[in-house]
Amino acid sequence: MREAAFRTAPLTSSFSSTDALNRPTSESDALEDIIENCRLTAVFQPIIDFRAIAYVAFEGLIRGPVGTLLHMPQPLFAAAERHGVRRRLEQACRETVFRAFAERQMPGKLFINASPDCLDDDLFFNGSTVDLLHQIGISPSRVVIELTENQRIKDYPDVQRALSHYRELGYQIAIDDLGEGFANLRMWAEIRPDYVKIDRHFIDGIAGDKLKHHFVKAMQNLAESCSAKIVAEGIETEADCLAVRDLGIAFGQGFLIARPSAEPTTLPSEKVVSTIRQRSIVVFPTGFSPAGNVTVRSLIRPVEPASPQMDNDEIYRRFDADAELMSMPVVTNGTPIGLINRHDLVDRMARPYRRELFGRKSCTNFMDPMPLCIDEESTVQEAGLIISRSARRHIYDGFIVTCNGEYRGIGSAHDLMGLITEMQIQAARYANPLTQLPGSVPINEHIERLLERKLGFHACYFDIDHFKPFNDVFGYRKGDDIIVILAQIVTEVSNPLVDFCGHIGGDDFMILFQSEDWERRCQDALRLFDERINETIASGQVGEPSVGRLTDNGYFAENRRGQMVFYSLPTLSIGAVHIVPDTFESHREISAAAAEAKKNAKKSNGSTLFVERRKAP
The missing domain is CATH 3.10.580.10 (CBS-domain)
Structure with missing residues (x-):
């Protein structure tokens, strides 16, 4: 993360005003006092394993004396850089974090940040740090050196040799803030880290952002091919946490998991455990797949x-x-x-x-x-x-x-x-061009995700009754308007975080409900559809048939034989099937069952919900 053991050390000082910071001698004295007298405090932020729902590591961070301008790392290290004592400061930070980690007898691994140009630090490189670790009872195999990219790497061969030396001593390597900085992809390719931390920018809002979702998914796929583990930084909302979990990312870190603390707990809070254990899966912002004909x-x-x-x-x-x-x-x-x-x-x-x-x-x-x-x-x-x-x-x-x-x-x-x-975002065959809702392929993909996780849900098939004659009499533009009305309704009545809405094609829609109040939501859809159809007719937006006349309940129009017949206004039928884990094996079986329930719904007059309550074969 941004603040870390090597670059987050805060300096204590005897001054507290901006004017004092502008006096180089005072700033220099304050830095010297902090380094020489170890006026640093270590804080730790946990990294959680989504599968085990347990802390597997802690990132060591630094704070300076409370109430000083150099309490936080950014002004502290900027001052150290100005006075040429950054390396000494990093040494003090490193030792402070190591000793605090050992004193608290903390479990798991310890992530510490290092600037690339400090890898050749004598105390770090010649084994003195390893001696310190052995002295305080920490194995180097528990330490992960997290390379920050606050400086451009000018000599990759030298960095690779240094990291090879550290790996021989037992350390592991991580790169920080993937997606931000100078040349992350090259760092990844050249350094071959054990861990890759995704910059918080790509995690913040990932639950509802198509581009971020696909970008992180691509990085996850790349990490798997390189045998690296992904750590998602900056998790601050429950929705983003579940989106990261469902992408298959191994580890997470952020304020939702836990804030940095000098006395951290070694177990996740009940709230975090409850969030991660949620049986429902999130609805990814898009389920599109790339077209196969682009070379x-x-x-x-x-x-x-x-x-x-x-x-x-x-x-x-x-x-x-x-x-x-x-x-x-x-x-x-x-x-x-x-x-x-x-x-x-x-x-x-x-x-x-x-x-x-x-x-x-x-x-x-x-x-x-x-x-x-x-x-x-x-x-x-x-x-x-x-x-x-x-x-x-x-x-x-x-x-x-x-x-x-x-x-x-x-x-x-x-x-x-x-x-x-x-291609994944824009492939038209994976989204209906009229409603922009996911098409049959994403629907099937989401069903397979639900089946794979052995989750119970309700598959609800929505179909407009009397749609074809309405489309023939009033024209396809008015028919499209009715389809759009239904698309808006299915979106309104569903919970976007857990309920998947899809447009199968034509006037057929599907909602895969994980919401417990799914039946109320379906009844709301029936009511809203009838209300909006009546409003559309009453407002004159439909107009009169070219041959025939409009009434309160329907319209008279010629059929294909030229006979004047009465047609009812469009209504809505919903067929619902409760999917119990291990009762269906594929999306094909579920689609067939939902279609059969929809046929039963259409046997009744008016807008109807039919719930299939028989046990699945």
Whole structure:
């Protein structure tokens, strides 16, 4: 999280006014006093395991003396940076957190934040910290070093070597605030963390935000392919908590779970346990799936390739001239033979004497000789699967697009993820274009989720009676108006957090109720439909039939044989089936049962609810 052991240490000071902060000597003295006299207090915020409903870790945070301007971490570390004592401050924070964690005999793992440029801190790197941990009874295997991205990593090879050293000592690694900062995806690919924390921006409001839902789902899928565990930060509402849980994310952290405390409890509160144990599943903001006919050709970025004869200086100049160019393909006789990563080349050439030694040599010295190549005819889903199963470096390096082995251009994992997300949201065949409600595919997906979780619910099939003659007599535009009225009603009477509304097609709708008062909601739907149909007729919005006349209860119009007949106004029939766990095996059986209940409802006159009370076969 934003505040953490390494960057959240608050400094105590003997001054409390803004004017005092503007005096460098006073600020410097205050920092020195805090560091030398250990005037720091550790607080801890738990991380919960959604499956076990138990705390598995705590993030160590720091507070300074209460009542001072440097109580909170942001002004504290800004002051330490100004006076060149940030590393010493981080050392003091680290020791304070470790000792407090041990004194309280806290269970689970301890997350501590570290800036990348402090990984080579002598006290941290030479084993002194490990000695301290052994002295106070904490195994390094319980410590997770959480890399913050408040600074750009300039030398990934050095960071990788440092992290390899820490892993050998038993530490685990996490990256913080995924989705925010300079280059999270590259950090992920290069560092290969054990834990990935999703920035709170993407968790706040995820229960009702389609884009956030798909973005986090994509990160969850990527984490699974990389064997990393996801921690969702910033959980502050019950709806967001349940949305994160139902996405399958392993761990969560935030004010809803628990606020940071100097004396934290080691067990979740009854309220948190009750929330997570809720049997109902949340309705995802969208259940859309991507269309299957979009190919990698749509992702091609035309880039003039390099040849093996080009030297590294020439490649360096091309990267320098185009700040958007992340990778350079190397091609000979039309066939790609390698891929040069921008950051890798720049990092290597920036080292002492490397430019002189390698500048005039072939660019093949610094290329990846085994680049990922994907044919332009592959679908984006196939490309996503290929990338998830390939080497982790391809997540950042991107891939070469070919046609029958011939070079066509390059593609990026970032563009691929964006396209898949857009397709999932906008695919028209997964949402009815008239009502924008989910279609049959999302309905079936939600039924399968309910069956998988062995949850009881009510499947209610809504159908408009006498709709076809109304549509024929008054025209499809007026028929569409009636369908929209019903769409508005099914949305109004359902609880958007737990009840799934879908538009099967035409004048048929489905609500999958988890609400206990589902029957009252259905009765409300019947009443509202009759009221609004009558209001529509009375207001003259429908108008008179071209042949015939309108009455209070219906209308006279010609049938297909030219005979004048009476038609009733549209009414609503609802067929309801109680789905008991383990009585139905698939969405097909449930759809058939609901359709049969709807047929029974249509046998009665007027707007009717029929509840199938017979036991399912």
